[in-house]
Amino acid sequence: MAPRSFQEYSFRSFTPLPRLVAMTPPFARIAALLEKRTRGGWVWVLPNLVLGCFVLSLFALLVVLQRYEQATQRNALAQDIQWAEQTIRTHLTNNQEFLQQLANGVAEGSLARESFQAQAGQYQRNNPELTHIVWVDADQVVRWTVPFETTAWNAGERLSLPEQTLTFQRANRTQQPAYSVPLVSPEGDATIEVHVPVLHERASRGAVIGIYAAAGVLRHLAPAWFSEKYRLVLETDEQVIGANSAVELQTDISDIVSLNPPGQGLRLRVSAYATKSNVPQKMIVFLIGGLVLLMAWSLWALGAHMRSRLRAERERDRLFNLSLDLLCVVHLDGHIVRANPAFERVLGLAVETLYGRPLIGLVHPDDVQATQEEVRKLARGEPSTGFDNRCRCADGTYRWLVWSVNPALEEGLFYCVAHDITERKRSEDAVRAEYAFRKAMEESVMTGLRAVDMAGRITYVNPAFCRMVGLRAEQLIGCLPPFPYWPRDDNAEQWHNLTLTLAGKAPANGFKMRITHAGGKYTDVRFYISPLIDADGKQTGWMASMVDITESNRTRAELISAHERFVTVLDGLEAAVYVADARTEEILYANLAFCAIFGPDAVGRNSRELTDCCTPESALLLRDPQHLTLADLPCELFDGELQNVVSERWYHVRDRAIKWVDARVVRMVIATDVTERRQTEDENVRQQVRLEQTSRLISMGEMASTLAHELNQPFTAISNYAMGCVSQLESGKYRREDLLAAMQKASFQAERAGKIVRRMRDFVRKSEPNRAAVALADIVEEAIGFAEIEARKAGVDIRINLPPALPPVYADRIMIEQVLLNLVKNGIEAMVHTPRKRRHLSVAARCNEDDQVEVEVCDNGHGIADEETEKLFMPFFTTKAYGMGMGLNICRTIVEFHNGRLWAVSNSGGGMAFRFTLPLGE
Numbered sequence: 020m021a022p023r024s025f026q027e028y029s030f031r032s033f034t035p036l037p038r039l040v041a042m043t044p045p046f047a048r049i050a051a052l053l054e055k056r057t058r059g060g061w062v063w064v065l066p067n068l069v070l071g072c073f074v075l076s077l078f079a080l081l082v083v084l085q086r087y088e089q090a091t092q093r094n095a096l097a098q099d100i101q102w103a104e105q106t107i108r109t110h111l112t113n114n115q116e117f118l119q120q121l122a123n124g125v126a127e128g129s130l131a132r133e134s135f136q137a138q139a140g141q142y143q144r145n146n147p148e149l150t151h152i153v154w155v156d157a158d159q160v161v162r163w164t165v166p167f168e169t170t171a172w173n174a175g176e177r178l179s180l181p182e183q184t185l186t187f188q189r190a191n192r193t194q195q196p197a198y199s200v201p202l203v204s205p206e207g208d209a210t211i212e213v214h215v216p217v218l219h220e221r222a223s224r225g226a227v228i229g230i231y232a233a234a235g236v237l238r239h240l241a242p243a244w245f246s247e248k249y250r251l252v253l254e255t256d257e258q259v260i261g262a263n264s265a266v267e268l269q270t271d272i273s274d275i276v277s278l279n280p281p282g283q284g285l286r287l288r289v290s291a292y293a294t295k296s297n298v299p300q301k302m303i304v305f306l307i308g309g310l311v312l313l314m315a316w317s318l319w320a321l322g323a324h325m326r327s328r329l330r331a332e333r334e335r336d337r338l339f340n341l342s343l344d345l346l347c348v349v350h351l352d353g354h355i356v357r358a359n360p361a362f363e364r365v366l367g368l369a370v371e372t373l374y375g376r377p378l379i380g381l382v383h384p385d386d387v388q389a390t391q392e393e394v395r396k397l398a399r400g401e402p403s404t405g406f407d408n409r410c411r412c413a414d415g416t417y418r419w420l421v422w423s424v425n426p427a428l429e430e431g432l433f434y435c436v437a438h439d440i441t442e443r444k445r446s447e448d449a450v451r452a453e454y455a456f457r458k459a460m461e462e463s464v465m466t467g468l469r470a471v472d473m474a475g476r477i478t479y480v481n482p483a484f485c486r487m488v489g490l491r492a493e494q495l496i497g498c499l500p501p502f503p504y505w506p507r508d509d510n511a512e513q514w515h516n517l518t519l520t521l522a523g524k525a526p527a528n529g530f531k532m533r534i535t536h537a538g539g540k541y542t543d544v545r546f547y548i549s550p551l552i553d554a555d556g557k558q559t560g561w562m563a564s565m566v567d568i569t570e571s572n573r574t575r576a577e578l579i580s581a582h583e584r585f586v587t588v589l590d591g592l593e594a595a596v597y598v599a600d601a602r603t604e605e606i607l608y609a610n611l612a613f614c615a616i617f618g619p620d621a622v623g624r625n626s627r628e629l630t631d632c633c634t635p636e637s638a639l640l641l642r643d644p645q646h647l648t649l650a651d652l653p654c655e656l657f658d659g660e661l662q663n664v665v666s667e668r669w670y671h672v673r674d675r676a677i678k679w680v681d682a683r684v685v686r687m688v689i690a691t692d693v694t695e696r697r698q699t700e701d702e703n704v705r706q707q708v709r710l711e712q713t714s715r716l717i718s719m720g721e722m723a724s725t726l727a728h729e730l731n732q733p734f735t736a737i738s739n740y741a742m743g744c745v746s747q748l749e750s751g752k753y754r755r756e757d758l759l760a761a762m763q764k765a766s767f768q769a770e771r772a773g774k775i776v777r778r779m780r781d782f783v784r785k786s787e788p789n790r791a792a793v794a795l796a797d798i799v800e801e802a803i804g805f806a807e808i809e810a811r812k813a814g815v816d817i818r819i820n821l822p823p824a825l826p827p828v829y830a831d832r833i834m835i836e837q838v839l840l841n842l843v844k845n846g847i848e849a850m851v852h853t854p855r856k857r858r859h860l861s862v863a864a865r866c867n868e869d870d871q872v873e874v875e876v877c878d879n880g881h882g883i884a885d886e887e888t889e890k891l892f893m894p895f896f897t898t899k900a901y902g903m904g905m906g907l908n909i910c911r912t913i914v915e916f917h918n919g920r921l922w923a924v925s926n927s928g929g930g931m932a933f934r935f936t937l938p939l940g941e
């Protein structure tokens with residue numbers, strides 16, 4: 020699922036919390052969508068639209084009503100105008116007819132002046148729209164006037180205005196009544212004249228003129244109700260002649276009536292006054308308008324209220340979403356109804372995955388019981404001061420949260436706030452561990468600690484200090500100098516030290532002091548002083564650490580004496596001893612013996628320079644100490660003998676790499692003078708060689724008669740062959756072949772004798788040991804070559820059993836021959852009393868499991884008791900009357916010289932078996 024945007028969280032926040040209680044996530048989403056629309060203003064469109072439609076409808080209704088009203092008014096106006104037009108026209112026509120009667124009377128002369136005035140006056144009074152009725156003769160001179168007393172028209176005056184003249188002429192010309200154009204006096208009064216021609220037998224006798232005042236026409240010709248209802252304006256194209264009201268009306272309910280008669284463009288404009296019936300209509304309009312405004316205002320106010328509420332909710336929502344604390348709403352049954360994104364930030368749990376999940380499911384199993392107990396307390400309405408527990412994160416780890424839960428039981432909800440206190444817990448644990456550590460350190464430390472304030476008053480002592488002075492902390496804290504542990508006789512020095520301490524002038528290497536234990540015992544101590552600085556960086560006193568140096572003094576004294584002993588011992592040694600740095604070869608220590616050899620200034624010099632004069636004879640171990648690490652130590656570097664080429668003395672040198680007192684790698688060399696020993700050894704070796712040679716000579720001596728006998732045979736044979744040849748040569752009867760055969764045989768015998776002599780010479784020849792890889796078969800052949808003469812004499816059968824693939828041995832041939840000859844000879848001699856047929860002696864060899872060649876000489880002789888087998892090898896042990904008892908001893912020495920072993924075992928079938936080993940000759 021894609022992560023939700025901040026807005027989505029915001030939208031959800033508009034949903035009132037209680038409504039969400041029963042909402043499962045899909046419903047919550049729908050609600051959120053609705054809220055989104057609410058926020059987007061869709062909801063406000065409808066009421067605004069309805070309001071607008073309502074206002075428009077009302078206005079449309081008003082317009083329609085007004086139109087209807089206007090149409091009604093127009094109809095009424097049309098009817099009234101029609102009626103008024105008719106009435107005016109009738110009036111004018113009647114007036115015209117009356118004036119015609121008068122004109123007729125004047126033309127016939129039947130109408131006297133008095134009658135004229137009487138009739139016209141009477142008529143004029145009845146029709147006040149006519150202001151004057153006059154008779155003007157053909158010369159346009161006023162003759163008679165009505166009313167008589169008028170000043171406007173005077174008898175005898177002529178028509179002065181051109182319009183009057185024109186109208187007069189038109190009437191007489193057309194012999195029809197003619198209306199003048201409106202005549203406006205300088206005072207502004209307008210009049211209209213109707214000229215009725217006075218014709219007598221077609222001759223003009225002037226005209227009777229009726230004068231209409233424009234105002235009179237409007238006042239008297241239109242009925243009173245008409246004048247009240249309408250504003251009447253008498254006008255021409257050019258000007259307004261008169262009006263029944265000075266008020267200008269802005270109304271479109273008006274009509275124009277063309278007056279004909281009198282014609283001349285004269286017309287009557289009729290405009291309707293506002294009727295009384297408009298007042299309630301306007302009131303309705305105002306009322307509706309007012310209501311619409313009120314409604315619009317209430318909608319605006321509602322909108323403003325909603326906006327401020329939404330803003331408040333947005334702010335609350337932002338707080339909810341941005342809160343670093345975990346906020347959630349939990350149903351009474353424990354299921355999460357709502358959670359803020361802090362759950363994701365702190366626990367890594369996506370918010371949507373939490374809905375519907377039990378909150379207790381997140382709690383660490385060890386904290387579940389305590390948490391449930393707290394929740395039950397809250398559900399019972401008991402107050403809770405908050406609790407903490409561990410909640411599981413998405414990655415399986417747990418974080419410590421402190422919960423503050425506000426139950427809303429009537430809503431069935433818990434409002435929960437959790438603050439992540441993992442770090443605080445960690446630091447608390449760290450502080451606790453640190454405190455415990457410090458406490459343990461304080462308890463276990465052997466150094467006494469004492470703090471004094473700037474005035475010298477003791478403010479702190481640790482248990483070690485209390486132990487050292489034999490007083491309790493309460494007895495010490497608060498004490499001012501002189502302190503109870505100061506020795507009475509030493510007070511002056513103590514005061515001096517304290518003064519230095521308080522002045523900050525205590526020496527860096529501390530004070531050496533003596534204190535008194537409460538039990539009376541004195542202890543030597545060393546005080547180290549350092550300033551005591553508080554958290555604000557201000558010095559509050561001095562901290563002193565007190566170390567008991569009694570023991571260290573004693574140890575130092577012991578060390579010194581141990582060192583002296585050590586030096587004395589080393590200097591007393593005959594061996595030269597020195598220690599040199601493995602890297603720089605600088606001699607760090609040399610004993611007297613070394614200095615005696617290399618000079619008293621040996622220490623500090625380069626060991627290589629001093630010992631270069633020594634040549635190694637046997638380097639058993641020779642390693643470069645440069646690359647040694649402490650882990651490799653101790654390590655043998657050299658073990659062998661060296662000769663000082665200057666003094667020519669021999670030393671056994673043992674060179675070891677060890678860790679020195681300052682932890683660096685050093686070489687410790689012990690050189691023991693072995694010159695005497697070597698000389699003794701050399702002498703021994705020389706004597707041994709002489710002994711061996713003597714032994715061989717003895718062996719030869721022992722075999723002398725046998726060898727003489729052995730040599731005698733070939734010599735006798737040679738002599739015989741030589742004599743035979745001489746005889747044959749002297750007789751002259753000889754055959755060449757016989758002589759050749761005899762000479763060849765003599766030669767063979769001479770060779771045989773020569774071989775015996777060479778072998779004897781080799782055997783007894785004095786020579787230095789010379790080891791080399793030799794075939795054992797060759798050695799055996801040579802040795803048996805001597806022994807078989809004896810064996811033959813003693814009737815012993817020698818059997819040689821050597822594997823064909825036997826590897827060569829690393830040996831001195833003559834020495835091993837000597838060993839073999841001795842063993843074989845002893846075997847032959849041991850079988851003196853053995854029945855002849857059993858006198859077998861075998862020489863066998865094999866390669867043993869230790870990669871050595873093991874040689875066995877086995878006989879069937881008298882043997883020897885088991886307990887005496889080791890005695891055999893002792894010098895001068897012999898059972899023979901003429902024996903020396905040195906043979907086996909020399910044999911063992913020779914074998915051991917060859918790094919081998921010689922031993923004897925009793926043969927199971929009687930007799931002895933002597934075995935020895937030799938190294939392989941690779």
Ligand code: ADP
Pocket residue numbers: 841845846849878880881882883891896897898899901902903904905906907908930931
């Ligand atoms: P010698 O032959 O001069 O006595 P050896 O050292 O060779 O000196 O021998 C020492 C003694 O060991 C002999 O006297 C003999 O008693 C005993 N001995 C040596 N070899 C044998 C053997 N094969 N069987 C029994 N005894 C032996």
